[in-house]
Amino acid sequence: MNTTFNSDQFVNALKKVLPGHGRFIGLHEPFFKAHEWEYVKECLDTGWVSSVGKYVDRFELLLAEFTGVKRAVAVVNGTSALHVCLMLAGVEQNDEVIVPSLTFVATANAVSYCGAVPHFVDSEEKTLGIDPYKLKDYLGEITDIRNSECINKHTGRRIKAVVPMHVFGHCVDLDALAEVCREFNLELIEDAAESLGSYYKGKHTGNWGRLSALSFNGNKIMTTGGGGAILTNDEKIGEMAKHITTTAKVPARWEFVHDRVGYNYRMPNINAALGCAQLEQLPFFLNEKRKLANRYKHAFEDVQCGKFFVEPDFSHSNYWLNVFMLDENNSDQRDVLLEITNNQGIMTRPAWALMHKLSMYNSCPRMDLSVAESIEKRLINLPSSVFLANDDAV
Amino acid sequence: MNTTFNSDQFVNALKKVLPGHGRFIGLHEPFFKAHEWEYVKECLDTGWVSSVGKYVDRFELLLAEFTGVKRAVAVVNGTSALHVCLMLAGVEQNDEVIVPSLTFVATANAVSYCGAVPHFVDSEEKTLGIDPYKLKDYLGEITDIRNSECINKHTGRRIKAVVPMHVFGHCVDLDALAEVCREFNLELIEDAAESLGSYYKGKHTGNWGRLSALSFNGNKIMTTGGGGAILTNDEKIGEMAKHITTTAKVPARWEFVHDRVGYNYRMPNINAALGCAQLEQLPFFLNEKRKLANRYKHAFEDVQCGKFFVEPDFSHSNYWLNVFMLDENNSDQRDVLLEITNNQGIMTRPAWALMHKLSMYNSCPRMDLSVAESIEKRLINLPSSVFLANDDAV
Numbered sequence: 001m002n003t004t005f006n007s008d009q010f011v012n013a014l015k016k017v018l019p020g021h022g023r024f025i026g027l028h029e030p031f032f033k034a035h036e037w038e039y040v041k042e043c044l045d046t047g048w049v050s051s052v053g054k055y056v057d058r059f060e061l062l063l064a065e066f067t068g069v070k071r072a073v074a075v076v077n078g079t080s081a082l083h084v085c086l087m088l089a090g091v092e093q094n095d096e097v098i099v100p101s102l103t104f105v106a107t108a109n110a111v112s113y114c115g116a117v118p119h120f121v122d123s124e125e126k127t128l129g130i131d132p133y134k135l136k137d138y139l140g141e142i143t144d145i146r147n148s149e150c151i152n153k154h155t156g157r158r159i160k161a162v163v164p165m166h167v168f169g170h171c172v173d174l175d176a177l178a179e180v181c182r183e184f185n186l187e188l189i190e191d192a193a194e195s196l197g198s199y200y201k202g203k204h205t206g207n208w209g210r211l212s213a214l215s216f217n218g219n220k221i222m223t224t225g226g227g228g229a230i231l232t233n234d235e236k237i238g239e240m241a242k243h244i245t246t247t248a249k250v251p252a253r254w255e256f257v258h259d260r261v262g263y264n265y266r267m268p269n270i271n272a273a274l275g276c277a278q279l280e281q282l283p284f285f286l287n288e289k290r291k292l293a294n295r296y297k298h299a300f301e302d303v304q305c306g307k308f309f310v311e312p313d314f315s316h317s318n319y320w321l322n323v324f325m326l327d328e329n330n331s332d333q334r335d336v337l338l339e340i341t342n343n344q345g346i347m348t349r350p351a352w353a354l355m356h357k358l359s360m361y362n363s364c365p366r367m368d369l370s371v372a373e374s375i376e377k378r379l380i381n382l383p384s385s386v387f388l389a390n391d392d393a394v
Numbered sequence: 395m396n397t398t399f400n401s402d403q404f405v406n407a408l409k410k411v412l413p414g415h416g417r418f419i420g421l422h423e424p425f426f427k428a429h430e431w432e433y434v435k436e437c438l439d440t441g442w443v444s445s446v447g448k449y450v451d452r453f454e455l456l457l458a459e460f461t462g463v464k465r466a467v468a469v470v471n472g473t474s475a476l477h478v479c480l481m482l483a484g485v486e487q488n489d490e491v492i493v494p495s496l497t498f499v500a501t502a503n504a505v506s507y508c509g510a511v512p513h514f515v516d517s518e519e520k521t522l523g524i525d526p527y528k529l530k531d532y533l534g535e536i537t538d539i540r541n542s543e544c545i546n547k548h549t550g551r552r553i554k555a556v557v558p559m560h561v562f563g564h565c566v567d568l569d570a571l572a573e574v575c576r577e578f579n580l581e582l583i584e585d586a587a588e589s590l591g592s593y594y595k596g597k598h599t600g601n602w603g604r605l606s607a608l609s610f611n612g613n614k615i616m617t618t619g620g621g622g623a624i625l626t627n628d629e630k631i632g633e634m635a636k637h638i639t640t641t642a643k644v645p646a647r648w649e650f651v652h653d654r655v656g657y658n659y660r661m662p663n664i665n666a667a668l669g670c671a672q673l674e675q676l677p678f679f680l681n682e683k684r685k686l687a688n689r690y691k692h693a694f695e696d697v698q699c700g701k702f703f704v705e706p707d708f709s710h711s712n713y714w715l716n717v718f719m720l721d722e723n724n725s726d727q728r729d730v731l732l733e734i735t736n737n738q739g740i741m742t743r744p745a746w747a748l749m750h751k752l753s754m755y756n757s758c759p760r761m762d763l764s765v766a767e768s769i770e771k772r773l774i775n776l777p778s779s780v781f782l783a784n785d786d787a788v
Binding site: 029032036037041044047049050052076077080104109112115217218219226247249254255258261266267338342351359 | 423424425426430431434435437438439441442443444445446470471472473474498499500503506509611612613617618619620641643647648649650651652653654655656657658660661662663664665668732736742743744745746747752753754
């Protein structure tokens with residue numbers, strides 16, 4: 001197959017969706033067209049900008065309602081959310097935690113913050129996330145259950161939890177993964193940083209893990225500037241998540257007493273105000289992003305070097321970042337396409353460098369990662385901002 | 395001495411400064427009267443609300459200029475700033491770090507995040523902060539220098555650093571403390587969370603430590619909603635602080651490569667926008683707070699149960715939270731005064747519970763803490779908002 005020919009096909013398909021008019025097209029830009037300014041201004045007018053205020057409470061209630069969980073706790077970002085999820089799930093120093101190698105670095109870092117060791121596992125082509133069947137076989141080989149704990153026979157360490165990440169908003173096969181977790185007595189923690197608005201078999205992501213983490217970073221489907229949330233259906237754990245993320249201060253009239261080592265992970269009220277306004281628009285955002293994904297899918301139908309990535313059957317995805325996947329025999333073309341498109345002012349990017357290739361994680365335990373390695377070579381993210389859905393909006 | 399009589403004197407002095415008009419008077423409320431709206435709105439209008447943006451860069455430059463350090467790195471809050479300061483000063487698991495028992499819990503928590511152990515030391519009545527002379531004697535007794543490291547003879551652990559906190563904006567005796575650090579080969583890290591705008595012998599706090607931490611929480615002299623900063627005069631350390639607080643991502647055109655376990659401690663641009671506007675007003679805030687402190691000082695001159703706390707000779711303090719200190723023989727009156735004033739809608743509060751009394755820290759090493767224990771019983775914080783400086787403004 002001819003590389004130049006394929007490049008042209010790819011670029012032309014992209015430009016059919018993004019006519020451009022010479023403007024730089026970013027990967028994912030936020031969209032503030034509703035009550036953002038009104039709510040933020042109210043914070044400034046009343047002086048309630050910081051860690052206490054009505055928007056934090058309201059944002060938590062709206063999030064719980066939207067995702068269908070019993071309790072949402074707003075925090076300072078997705079990384080801190082995941083850190084607290086792992087702590088409250090009982091991950092301790094020298095434990096191992098199963099994470100995909102194909103993920104953003106925060107997934108592995110949160111494990112490190114607990115003094116635990118990430119153990120990298122492979123992804124499946126269909127979801128871009130953890131392959132539960134390959135994981136099941138692997139755990140069967142390398143672990144023993146001793147005193148109800150899953151022990152890695154090679155390292156002697158306890159494997160405490162599995163953290164699937166719903167990559168670019170596409171759901172991991174959660175039923176199959178939950179079954180593996182039950183069999184091997186592992187806590188399931190969902191890294192739902194990218195999957196707000198994504199549903200697995202009709203139910204919102206974040207409902208399978210004992211705890212789950214969301215992110216509202218500036219590049220996410222909705223943003224609070226910086227922010228995240230912890231989701232849980234266990235009210236006691238939800239209370240503890242709120243307590244531990246607000247310095248573990250014991251309620252009192254004036255005393256400053258804290259009853260454990262807590263964290264200052266509170267989301268400021270001014271950021272929560274932004275969050276409330278964005279969450280009100282989320283159904284609109286999801287609709288627009290689905291329209292954009294459909295336009296990409298259609299435009300790339302005749303491109304021969306690869307395919308537009310479509311949600312798995314069981315996933316109603318938010319299409320946070322759209323994905324073009326090169327075929328195996330065109331995997332050496334990724335950087336050519338990145339070069340051409342970025343040079344023309346259309347921002348595209350590859351997946352993250354795989355975790356097991358990073359210097360601080362390259363000696364961590366891992367299984368065969370051939371699928372993740374193949375995906376990494378072939379994946380290209382396409383511009384995905386909400387306002388790109390209608391071609392006259394560019 | 396008659397308790398009731400003293401209470402009346404205290405309350406009347408307080409009301410002379412805060413005439414009230416029936417309004418609830420908080421302890422420290424923010425003041426947004428300049429460019430806050432304009433800058434925040436610009437973030438929303440341009441879509442630059444998150445972790446990259448011109449306000450973050452500008453805020454860092456303005457902070458460095460104001461404090462006179464070579465590099466300021468804006469982060470998500472004061473606790474995270476202190477955590478990174480300790481890490482970059484080389485604090486490691488199982489080290490001990492000298493912190494005052496009389497401090498906000500974040501000082502000790504940041505030590506815990508490093509896997510290190512806080513070692514509590516006493517304060518002096520003159521500054522409310524670490525007593526460098528008592529510390530010197532104590533270290534002389536309990537430590538040995540082995541291979542240029544300061545070893546606690548009782549625990550066998552290395553003592554790596556000293557973290558003075560400038561309580562309520564009053565400077566610790568930094569020259570004397572720096573001398574102790576040199577003698578015992580300890581890193582000096584300033585917890586300057588409360589001392590933005592406070593000068594020790596004419597130079598801004600944060601210039602004595604190899605690294606120092608600021609806080610811009612909602613109750614501080616200026617606020618970013620939630621936020622903090624790392625200060626340093628070592629440009630290499632400053633670069634590393636920026637790197638480690640921004641996920642340790644290696645600069646690249648499109649690759650996502652991270653070269654160490656980093657942190658997502660970035661201050662969002664929308665919060666930095668607020669910070670720029672607040673910092674522009676800081677000289678005004680400092681002036682107003684000094685006026686308010688002088689009015690308190692004058693009003694409490696004839697109160698017999700204690701004294702208004704005045705800055706030490708070597709400190710030009712920001713008077714962040716004003717302090718009334720009961721005499722030793724009236725130390726059982728603190729809660730009486732707190733009760734009366736809070737019942738009348740004037741918010742006052744005690745100091746923090748001492749760190750060595752908190753359940754998670756009560757088995758940590760400590761020296762005699764009699765001065766801190768005495769201060770804790772006698773200290774009352776008074777309303778200190780900028781807009782209280784002029785009595786017609788209440």
